[in-house]
Amino acid sequence: MQIRYKAPQGAGKVEVDDGATVSQLLDALKTGTGLADVTVKYGWPPKALEAHQYDTSLQELGLQRESLTIASAASTADSVPTTEKSRETTQKTTDPKESSSSKTQSTATAQGSMGIKDQNISVNMPETGSTLVLRIMPDDNSCMFTAVGGALRGLNSAVADKNYSAPELRRIVVSHIEANPEKYSAAILGKAPLAYCHNILQPDTWGGEIELAILSEIFAIEIDVIDVKTGTVYRIGEGNGYAQRCAVVYSNIHYDRLAEVFVEGQEEMDFDVTRWAVDGSDHIIAHAKELCRVLRDKHHYYTSTSDFVVRCDICQWIGQGQESVVRHVKETGHQSITEIKDNS
Missing domain, CATH: 3.10.20.90 (Phosphatidylinositol 3-kinase Catalytic Subunit; Chain A, domain 1)
Incomplete structure (x- = not known):
């Protein structure tokens, strides 16, 4: 086998x-x-x-x-994306035993979203005569919820253009956890369910793998996450028989949404196609990986959480990698950390 x-x-x-x-x-x-x-x-x-x-x-x-x-086994890091904040933050941890909604966070600027947005990152899809475009999500700690929420528009709703906001999706996730206490125990969530639910409702708390899986289950949709740095595709909900999929891009600390447009230069997101039939949309994922290669190779649109160099804006401390950032935040309480880019 x-x-x-x-x-x-x-x-x-x-x-x-x-x-x-x-x-x-x-x-x-x-x-x-x-x-x-x-x-x-x-x-x-x-x-x-x-x-x-x-x-x-x-x-x-x-x-x-x-x-x-x-x-x-020598490392506590998991390869599946578990947390996110934004391009202006660094992860607390990639250990799956840690809560994906931990609020021990710091701010490390990785890439300015406006620069990428202005360049309108896209790839042509000759199979359908359309274009796959990157829709940049706000740097507000809710980018995962916003990215997925935009793809769920109208799904599971009597209202065809029903929009799911980040706060609404947070409440949906919490309701699901509360309704399934046997499935979502403290051992799975990394902390007591009540505390976890309280945290995930906060607008500055990250969403990650647990929340993605819950949304996939509730909306019966496969959520494909394409890692910019490695090109790996994580298919959340794969094998569950879901008819549709959506796709988001993950840059180690931020999620953006992918959309198909049929008019070149289309800026109005109301006309975006953000869901595709699982059967017959492999070209979407192939072009998504192509788009991620552009983001990685041309724009360095990702943050390596193990080797980036950062400076504390408060005390001017300089460190390298997410572990040193976490230690500094815990020791000092300083939350304003900026990445130092190599411009050579």
Whole structure:
């Protein structure tokens, strides 16, 4: 059987026997990823394969239908985007055990949105005679909700042009968590559900993987997240039989929406096409990856959370990477951190 996975270096597949066990799968994944030791997560909410499962068959666990998430066991970082703030912020953490709605945040300017917006990033799609365009979301800590909300317009509503605002989507997520206490426990959310729900309702709290999965389930839509830096496509809700998909771009700290337009230079978003049939829209994802390559190679439209250099606007401290930023914020309470760009 063929098992798909997403690892820090990108997506891949491994071939194992139909009767393979978890232990045999781990050996194949180590070979496929080149990692000496791996942590493997599956299902939703994501849970790690544990030692007591090593002799269990993959079919017994249903892993032949899964797209696994792989991380080096030596690292706490997960390759699936879990948090976001904006191009003017850096993540608190990429550890999936941490809450995606944590408010220990700092502000590190990565890219100015107006510069990109003015350049009207787009790619032609000759298959349909249309254009795929990047719709820049505001830098307001709600960009994930706004990006997805615009794609959900009219969905699950008697009103054809129903708009879902970020505050409304936050309330929808909270209602879903409260209605499913067995599924969304403190172990999954990273903190007590009541505290998690309180945080996610705040306008300055990030949304991430948990919120994406909940919105995908509620609206019965596959949400494809394309990582600018790696080109990896994370298909939230894949395999659930959803008929439609939407697509957003992720730059490690910010989400933007992708839209199809049929009039060159169209600025009016009311005429955007933001949802496509899952069957027959592979060209959308292919061109989305093409657009992300333009963003990465031409505009450096992403922030590397491990190696960017930053300066504290308050005390002029200089540090490198998200971990040093988190330490500085915790130690000083200073929340105004700016990225120092290499203009050479």
